[in-house]
Amino acid sequence: MNFDNYFSKKSAIVTGGASGIGNALTETLLRNGAKQVVIADINPENLDRQISRLTELFPGQISGILTNVTKENEVSEMIDQAAAFFGGKIDLIFNNAGAGLSGEFEKLSNEDWEKGFALNFYGALYGIRHVIPYMKKQGGGQIVNTISGIAWSPMAFQSMYAATKAALCQLGLTLRYELWDDHIKVNTATPGTTATAIFTGTSAPDYAQTPMQSAARILKGVQNNDRLILGDDLDVEGARNAFNPDVDDQNAADQYFLEVARDRKRGKWRF
Numbered sequence: 431m432n433f434d435n436y437f438s439k440k441s442a443i444v445t446g447g448a449s450g451i452g453n454a455l456t457e458t459l460l461r462n463g464a465k466q467v468v469i470a471d472i473n474p475e476n477l478d479r480q481i482s483r484l485t486e487l488f489p490g491q492i493s494g495i496l497t498n499v500t501k502e503n504e505v506s507e508m509i510d511q512a513a514a515f516f517g518g519k520i521d522l523i524f525n526n527a528g529a530g531l532s533g534e535f536e537k538l539s540n541e542d543w544e545k546g547f548a549l550n551f552y553g554a555l556y557g558i559r560h561v562i563p564y565m566k567k568q569g570g571g572q573i574v575n576t577i578s579g580i581a582w583s584p585m586a587f588q589s590m591y592a593a594t595k596a597a598l599c600q601l602g603l604t605l606r607y608e609l610w611d612d613h614i615k616v617n618t619a620t621p622g623t624t625a626t627a628i629f630t631g632t633s634a635p636d637y638a639q640t641p642m643q644s645a646a647r648i649l650k651g652v653q654n655n656d657r658l659i660l661g662d663d664l665d666v667e668g669a670r671n672a673f674n675p676d677v678d679d680q681n682a683a684d685q686y687f688l689e690v691a692r693d694r695k696r697g698k699w700r701f
C-alpha cells in the first residue's frame with residue numbers, strides 16, 4: 431500500500447507491538463520510512479524475539495521497552511524513554527495493547543471488570559495522558575487508539591470486551607475535538623477480524639484477514655486522519671447498522687445478535 435511518504439522520518443510508539451496487529455503496524459511503519467519505532471509490551475519473550483527480528487531488518491531504528499500498560503508509572507516512564515530514543519520528538523502513539531475479554535456476565539466479578547478496564551481502557555488513557563505534553567510542546571502529533579467493532583456490535587458473553595472498547599471509542603472521539611486546535615490528531619481504529627493470538631483457545635473465522643492487511647488499512651486511515659478507521663467491510667456494515675433508528679433495521683439487529691447469543695449459549699462460538 432502506498433502511504434505517500436506520510437510516515438517518512440516519523441517516530442512512533444506501538445503498545446502491544448510484540449504480537450499480532452501491533453507487530454504488523456510496527457513493521458509496516460518501518461518499511462514505509464518511519465525513522466524509529468518503540469514497541470512497548472508486557473511479554474518479554476515475544477518482545478525480545480521481535481526486537482531481534484526487526485533489528486536485523488532495521489538496525490538502530492527499533493527498541494523494545496518491557497511495559498505493563500495497566501500501570502500508569504510504567505507507561506509514563508516508557509514514554510519518556512521512547513522520547514529519549516527518538517531524540518525528543520514523538521510523532522505517533524498507537525495505543526494498541528489489549529485483549530478480547532470474554533465470559534458470562536453473571537460469573538464476572540468486580541475484580542474481573544477492574545482488570546478488563548485496566549488493560550483495554552486505562553492502558554490507552556495513560557498513553558494518551560502522558561504523550562500529550564510532548565505533542566503540545568512539539569506543536570502536534572497523532573494518537574491512534576485501537577478499539578473493536580464489538581464497541582457497537584455487541585456479542586453475548588463478551589460484555590466486558592464490548593464495554594471497554596465502547597468506552598475507549600468515546601474517549602478517542604471526544605479528544606479528537608478537544609485536541610484538534612493543538613494539532614494533535616486522534617484516530618479511533620477497529621482492526622477488523624484479524625487472525626492473531628487473540629483467538630487462542632478458539633479459532634479465527636475463515637474470513638479473518640492477516641495482521642499485515644489490518645495494519646495497512648489502519649495506516650491508510652491514519653494517513654487520511656479518519657475520525658473512525660474501520661478495519662474491514664464487516665466493521666463498516668456493523669457501524670452503519672448498529673444505531674440505525676429505523677425499526678426494521680433495529681429488528682434485524684436484534685435477530686442477529688440474539689442468534690449469536692443462543693448459539694454461544696449452546697457452545698457454538700460464532701460471530
Ligand SMILES: NC(=O)c1ccc[n+]([C@@H]2O[C@H](COP(=O)([O-])OP(=O)(O)OC[C@H]3O[C@@H](n4cnc5c(N)ncnc54)[C@H](O)[C@@H]3O)[C@@H](O)[C@H]2O)c1
Pocket residue numbers: 445446447448449450451452470471472473476497498499500526527528529530549576577578579620621622623624625626627628
Ligand atoms: N484480532 C482481532 O480480530 C481484533 C479485532 C478487534 C480488535 N482487536 C484489538 O487489536 C489489538 C491488538 O490485538 P491482536 O489481535 O494483535 O492480539 P495479540 O494478542 O496478538 O496482541 C496483543 C498484544 O498486547 C500485549 N499486551 C497484553 N497485555 C498487555 C499489557 N498489560 N501491557 C502491555 N502489553 C500488553 C500482548 O503481550 C500482545 O503482544 C487489541 O487491542 C485487540 O483488542 C483485535
